[in-house]
Amino acid sequence: MAKDFISRGDLRLIPLAELRLSPLNSRQEIAAEEVEAMAESLAVAGLLQNLIGHLTPTGVEIVGGGTRLRALQRLAAEGWSRHEDLIPIDPVPVKVTADLQEAVAWAGTENSARSALHPADEVRAYAAMRERGASLSRIARSFARSEAHVERRLKLADLPAEALAALRANEISLEMAKALTLAPSGERCLEVLGSVRGRDVRPEQVRRELTPGTVPSTDRRAVFVGLEAYLAAGGTSQRDLFADRTLLEDEALLDRLFAEKGAAEAERIRAEEGWEWATWVPEEYVSWTVTQKLVRLYARPGKLSDGEEAELAALEEREADDTLDEPGRARLAELEARREGGFTDAQRASAGIFVYCSSRDGLSVERAYQQPRAVPRGAAELAPDLPQSLIEDLHRIRLGALQARLMDQSELMLDLLAWSLGGGLRPWARPLAISPTDQPIVPEKGEGTSYPPRLAARLEPNASLGPDGTPAEFEAFRAQGKKHRNQILTEALARTFCTGSSGLSAALARQLGVEVRRIWTPTAQGFLGRCSAGYLDRLWNELVPAAEAEPAHQSFNKLKKGEKAKRLEALFADPDTREALGLSREDCAKIDAWVPAELGWPEGEE
Template sequence: MALDQNPTAAILATVPVARLYVHPFNPRSEIDEAGIVTLAENIRALGLIQNLAGIQDDDGRIGIVAGGRRLRALERLGDDPRFAAVPVRIAPDLATARLWAASENHLRVALHPADEIREYAALAGRGVVAAEIAIAFGVTDAHVRRRLKLAGLPAPVLAALRADEISLGAAACFTLCDDLDHALGVLEQARGRGFDAQRLRRLLKPAAIRDTDRRARFVGLEAYQQAGGRITRDLFEGEVYCDDPEILDACFAEKLTEAAEARRAAEGWKWVRTFEEPYLPYEESRALGAARLYPVPGELSPEQTERYAALAERAEAEDLDADEAAELDWLGALLDGGFTAEQVALAGIVVYVGHDGALRTEAGLVRAEDRAEAEAAGLLAPSRHADDARTKSKSPLSAALAEDLARGARGARQQAALRDPDLILDLLAFELSGRIGAAQAFGLRRDIVPNQPGTATGFALDARLTEAAPAPENPWDFDRAEAFRAFRETGAEHTRAELLRHLAGLLAVSDEKLGALIDAEAGTDIRAVWTPTAENFLGRVSGAYLDALWRELLDLAPEAPAATAFAKLRKGEKAARLESLFADPETRAALGLGGEQEARVAAWLPPEAF
């Protein structure tokens, strides 16, 4: 049906605000009270720029169908006689009023943020303050100030914002970069690609270091700037960036050295060393000190013990005043004890800065050259180390054999992982994300992670872990793009299988607990790939070891005839008998093994290695 509306039939009349109300035709059901207050200030300052529109009812009142927000703002201006009555355009009928309501509220287009920035900047350039701009546009002061912070953006960035090629949040990131060429280069990367703010900040400030970094927190921004370092402040997120990482690193190293030496001098340690990483790995600590001394525990008198318990109980209830809290700390320090002067004179400390920017100390490390003196002074117990040495000397496995067995276990784990590709990919993501810390789950390197013992007998891995990948005839000069295209055309199933087998072949978990978890999840079974033979194990341990193993597997007492007869055999014969026991079902049947003994033989692994 064609519309036949005569706009000239409408009446423009000045109507007291008291006779006006918001008509149900008005579609705005949710009202922003803060916005109404801002609009009222705008009308008070600039007047009613746009008239209201409504329909007169039978009581002579006029329901506003277009301008409900303006009416609510006018009702707040009852103290201003200028707005006691206002112009209202009155519709000739309900159909016209309904059309006005739809047109007013649905065809309105908000000012684009890029246009806001330009308009606000032009007004500010003419001396108009932010508060006046806010009133003129019916927005808050904070809104105007946020837009004005973007007024200095390069023209291409504002143009990209206006073309909706980047978001307003993305445009704000460009305030971080004062290198125009670099900023425009990043802009070209970001156009239409939906980069989030975090990614843009990394692209715009690739070398910068956040003030939350442990180095910046330890050095302090003031000291960094005094050394000539520059900073950039994010105008919107409140973040601060250090733009000169070399200066920050130099300040960090200098302050760490000074702090370490000050601590050594204050506490009297024999030596000090700094470590620039945020934690001290066990391997590093072990390399630095041959042994560790521990603080000597303190002792409290009976009266002090009773007082400490009472204060500690009240501390749980948060019922201590400042003096009592200080007393509890003092008693706790006495109980904790500390290093003696004799310990300090022979040991040293490693000082480093933790993730939180705080100075940390590993104390009581005795270097190899001071170990004999520490033992002589009774600070280290020689018997403990002698026991360790005896334990090592008693090991029945040679280093080569131990390595072979470790490789076999590694291969078994890799083979088990082949059955669980999601586990492998999740573990890879775990390591690559850095959440694994100083440990590792994969041998992420070009060389092959060893998984085959030096002796091949008794060991059989899945071919996917042993077959070499096809290589180009000339690995230096070929069309890699064409080769990659051909590889992808083999299909997702093939490429996923290649990823799986190569990642499984790199599996080299260094953390014992993590390795145990992987074994449990994947169902690692070392005996599925490795069986003891004379060549790979039995001929490489002592005769006494073989005697004990024979008795263990067959559940024999040392004086049993089968045990004593075995003990009289030559070592080679013992190894052959045991190899047959592990590999030959007929041998086990001839020996009359029961179900429990069969299971023991099938599951046995050298306890010294696995």
């Protein structure tokens, strides 16, 4: 029988009648409909992949391609008459080995043993079946592929013939061919093909060039509005099968729908929660420039009785054990809300909120802000006790006091640094004013390159090398030792600490026992002279006991504002003034510890 073989190395053409299924073939039983689907595929597209056989003393047994063998036998039994242009596939190309161990290996790993079909040939085969009326599911069954895979390949079949020829000749990559499917016309596709053929152009660059002004369906605006609402409003789109997304083509319409829905949501939340006003912010977060002239309000912390705290702890334990029923969950939610506290009705009636849409959280609300009160001309008595500029100065002083304590906290600052740079926080939520910059380490052609995720995700440039960054400078820095390094790092990081809105600053201040008066003393020029006369009167009455200094109170009230400021400055700094007023040690301690409320760290703030 060997004399009948036409040998080309180990690939031979063997008459179909002389082939039989090998016992080594893993698919001894196969459904009739699967054989029929394969027969139709072979009748339309031909045999795109050779069979694999084991040469035995009695002939060639097929160890790989059992379904194809059965389908060929069915077509032969029909007399190769299924289609008019069907060319009989006989003899059959078979890759043959006489080595039993090699045949066993082929039988178990046929998919990896055989050479892959070129994508262009695969595309043409699918297209040929589609032209003969085969459905997507039938093509998928015929080639043992998923319907999604076939759908994507058929999208490539719609490319101009010249583009498919360029793919077959390896003049463009498969990824580039996928990008070309976004061309609005065949002419545009060929125009771009001519500019990229044989050149090192990234497919993503071509995608952007072919879809100018489009918005992906994953954009926060598109997700918020919803694709159905956009299309219902007359929007047009195109589907990018290979990126598994839809591209919205009318950005102006999307922006209008985004603004309308955002404004409606802001009004809904305002009405439900009882705020005086609500403003829709189209950006991804509420910028400081939007709120800088407003007064920030904070929720009032809640308080539970001892009995309610015990009840809450018991409910939380039952929830952890998954034994809490619906009434228990409702009670748990009620107690948690009460302990958390919230804004008062008075706050809601005079303040407002900003509503925005973020990529991560969707519809979001930033609560709460109040418009500064307008002061009528000539109504000095209605002016605020502390002007806004003074409040801002006091906040700076408060922050400075915290930074001064942080300069001695090396380990804490290292923890804060690690959390800021690697904790997944939003940029505006980081406790340190540091903006890490990812370095470009991924090559344009990344095949064969696999960085550890931690390396690829973030790389912070080493700022310790100095202006020149020479190895000699770095070695000189290292030679000074770890203690020196830690001290320099701690002080530098402490100077970057910034306040936020999560309560972290207040918690750290309490933890570290921050005492603002260690770095700040009220003076006439820096603080007291900038306060209202009524504020100075109340402060004097608070710090100087009336029973011991009644004449002093009367004389102080008669002073002009500037004189009151000087008098209070002396009270804070001059021991003789305190002695003259007959103040006790406890009174003096109270004066030494006093700070305005704006320098304190109240619960629920910052």
